[in-house]
Every structure is written in structure tokens, then in C-alpha cells.
Amino acid sequence: MRVGLVGTGRIGESHAAAIARRPEVDELVLADVDAGRAREVAGRVGAHAAGSIEALLHPAAVDALVVTAATSAHAELILAGVRAGTPVFCEKPVAPTVAETVEVLREVDKREALVHIGFMRRFDAGYARARRALADGELGTLHRVHAVTCDAAPPPAGYVPTSGGIFRDCHVHDFDILRWVTGAEVVEVHAYGANRGAPYFAEAGDVDTTAAVLRLSDGTLATVQGSRYNGGGYDVRMELAGTAGTIAVGLDERAPVRSAEPGVSFPSQSPWQEFWSRFRPAYEAEIAAFLGAVRDGGPSPCTVADALEAVLVADAADRSRREGRPVLVEEVRP
Incomplete structure (x- = not known):
């Protein structure tokens, strides 16, 4: 090939x-x-x-x-x-x-x-395991989801004005994987943002810290939080809680969190610092899946239509932040 x-x-x-x-x-x-x-x-x-x-x-x-x-x-x-x-x-x-x-x-x-859009979290072993656990009934009825995406250090000032903003640049991954893992669509978003660091985020009309509540089509409530300044390291996690159990993605020996409980040493290794080392196996699996689809004539593992849905949620979140109100995803759909 x-x-x-x-x-x-x-x-x-x-x-x-x-x-x-x-x-x-x-x-x-x-x-x-x-x-x-x-x-x-x-x-x-x-x-x-x-x-x-x-x-x-x-x-x-x-x-x-x-x-x-x-x-x-x-x-x-x-x-x-x-x-x-x-x-x-x-x-x-x-x-x-x-x-x-x-x-x-x-x-x-x-x-x-055949067009495959690169949302690599779909190929991460942890997210795939969480998706199976939910589909197989291990968690019972899903009640809530929490997702986090935090960079260890902010991007350069010159990147921010063309990034599309934190919801499109960072949280679009959360929005895509939320759809993929749960099988539900995001109906409404109420998002907040703050600037706690360098002024160039605000100067570009962006924020460096976020919190959002999302209502899904099946009634599940999800929260998404993010930051461009996470001193602990590169933190990407998801927690799904249902009537029969709770499962967490990204809670491994390199998770950039520490326990405050006496005698607890987990996580024990140095925390992740950037996206490629954290998701390298997922990136490699993603490319392998694309080349397999090319070879076998199979369907796209992540379509342009999938990408559009994630971006619409991001746009709804950004409008909600700017206007200070909940925004239905249908409001931003062309």
C-alpha cells in the first residue's frame, strides 16, 4: 500500500x-x-x-x-x-x-x-472497556458521567486565536467520546468559563478553565471540566456511574492525581505530561483501523457526520458560555 x-x-x-x-x-x-x-x-x-x-x-x-x-x-x-x-x-x-x-x-x-476523522479516544483501551461495560449491563442504568480534559501547560499565545477555542480544540474530544461510549446524543449544554492564567486567552475571546453540564437524549446528566493549566500533569479521564456499578477511564498508575487518604500510594508512577505519550497506543490503533478499512473496503471508524455532531456540541457550549444560558444543540445546527 x-x-x-x-x-x-x-x-x-x-x-x-x-x-x-x-x-x-x-x-x-x-x-x-x-x-x-x-x-x-x-x-x-x-x-x-x-x-x-x-x-x-x-x-x-x-x-x-x-x-x-x-x-x-x-x-x-x-x-x-x-x-x-x-x-x-x-x-x-x-x-x-x-x-x-x-x-x-x-x-x-x-x-x-471513505473518510476517517481522527478522534483517537475511540481507540483507547480504557474507553473501549467502559463502552463494553455499559453495553453489557455491568453498570446497570446509567445515571451520570463525568469527563475531564486538562493540559499540563498552556499552548503558545500564537496558537489560541486560531484554535477555535477550548471547547472546539480540547473538549470536542470529550463530546465525541461521550456520544461513542454512551450511545446517546447531547441535547443541551450549560457551560461556564474562566480565565485564571495568562491574559492572551481572554484577548482571543477564549477561556482557560471550563465547567459544563450536558443533558443527554436518554436523560443522563454529564459534566465536563477542563483547564489549560493543570500542574499535576496531562489529565484525561471519564467516570460512568450506574445503578449497578461505576467505572473510570484514565485512572492508571500515571494518572495526575494524588490521594489525600493516609497510607494510599496510588498512583505510584510519574504523571502523564502530554497527549502523544498518553494516547500513543490509541493513535497507532486508529491508523491501523483506517488502513484496514482501506484494504478491506470497510466503513469509516469515525465519519464526517460523527465529527459534525461533536463540533455542534462544542459550538453550543461556546454559545452557552458567551450568552450565560443553557443552549440546545438544535439551536446551532444549520
Whole structure:
């Protein structure tokens, strides 16, 4: 299989290294707006560098296309791949706006194309185990869910104005995995935000700390909390509580929490500090699933439609924060 990858920044290089190790990949070809960087990364991971991005977008140029470029280029690259008849994997988000996401969705559906959007938590062993526990009745009737996403350190000031805001940039993962694990849709969101750190978040119209209550279609209540400043480390967890039991995702030996109880040493190892080390097995499983779908002609493990639903929840949360009221997801649906 010949795979093309566009975008050789930090996450692009990590994906490239994972793809290069896949046994079904005979050749990996990288491209970037910075051709020199593409060559450097290709040398490090054992791939080849294309002369241009366009060289990977022609029909039959590659068997699969992986998009890890800047968010502003996602929609254009997905559509180019789809129109060339090439299966596409793209890191989230599909596009900077809901309108562009809908445009991509219509084209993908019209062509019945294979497009996989990168929400890697669906491939994390802990989230998969929680989903099975709920589906198999181990938890009884689900009553509440709590999700946390906290960065160990904030992103650079220059990143924030183009990030889409904390709900789109960070919590969109919580919203997607909440739908995937529970099988329910988010109906309403009441979100709050605060700025407790550097002023550049507020200057960009964003916040660095969040709390939200979500009402699901089956009546379950969920809470989501987040921060750009978590001194304990990179903290991503989920707790599901039902009438027959409670299960927690991310509560391992590297969880960035400490017990206040006497004699308790758990967790005993150094805490996670960033997303790739925490979710590396999930990222690798995600790429393996995409390449398997390409090989076998299977369905997308995470569709553009799935991505749209998560973004709509994020937009509802952001509107709720700005307007100081609960917002129905249907209010932001085009």
C-alpha cells in the first residue's frame, strides 16, 4: 500500500513514524508547504518526500491519504482526496466552521467516500472497556458521567486565536467520546468559563478553565471540566456511574492525581505530561483501523457526520458560555 501524508508538524511526524512501521505499508510519501521539513521528517522516519502537496492529490497517486496539516487546510485536502477517489484520514477538525464541515459531509456522502476523522479516544483501551461495560449491563442504568480534559501547560499565545477555542480544540474530544461510549446524543449544554492564567486567552475571546453540564437524549446528566493549566500533569479521564456499578477511564498508575487518604500510594508512577505519550497506543490503533478499512473496503471508524455532531456540541457550549444560558444543540445546527 502506498500512503501519502500531508503536514509534517509535530503530530504529522508522529503519525508518519507510526504509519512507516505498519506492515501493510510498502511506501510512505510525505508532503508539506515547507518542502524542506518534509524531506527532514522523511529522512527520520524512513519515508520519501514528494515534490509538492499536489503530487499526492492526483487520482491513483496514493492508495490512502493522511491529512495532518493546519486546520485551515483540512477541508480542501479532504475534498481533493475524495474527488481523486482516494480514502482519507484527517485529524480533527474537518474544517474551521460548521458550514464548511457540512459542505465536506455532503461531498463525502454523494461520492460514498471513505473518510476517517481522527478522534483517537475511540481507540483507547480504557474507553473501549467502559463502552463494553455499559453495553453489557455491568453498570446497570446509567445515571451520570463525568469527563475531564486538562493540559499540563498552556499552548503558545500564537496558537489560541486560531484554535477555535477550548471547547472546539480540547473538549470536542470529550463530546465525541461521550456520544461513542454512551450511545446517546447531547441535547443541551450549560457551560461556564474562566480565565485564571495568562491574559492572551481572554484577548482571543477564549477561556482557560471550563465547567459544563450536558443533558443527554436518554436523560443522563454529564459534566465536563477542563483547564489549560493543570500542574499535576496531562489529565484525561471519564467516570460512568450506574445503578449497578461505576467505572473510570484514565485512572492508571500515571494518572495526575494524588490521594489525600493516609497510607494510599496510588498512583505510584510519574504523571502523564502530554497527549502523544498518553494516547500513543490509541493513535497507532486508529491508523491501523483506517488502513484496514482501506484494504478491506470497510466503513469509516469515525465519519464526517460523527465529527459534525461533536463540533455542534462544542459550538453550543461556546454559545452557552458567551450568552450565560443553557443552549440546545438544535439551536446551532444549520
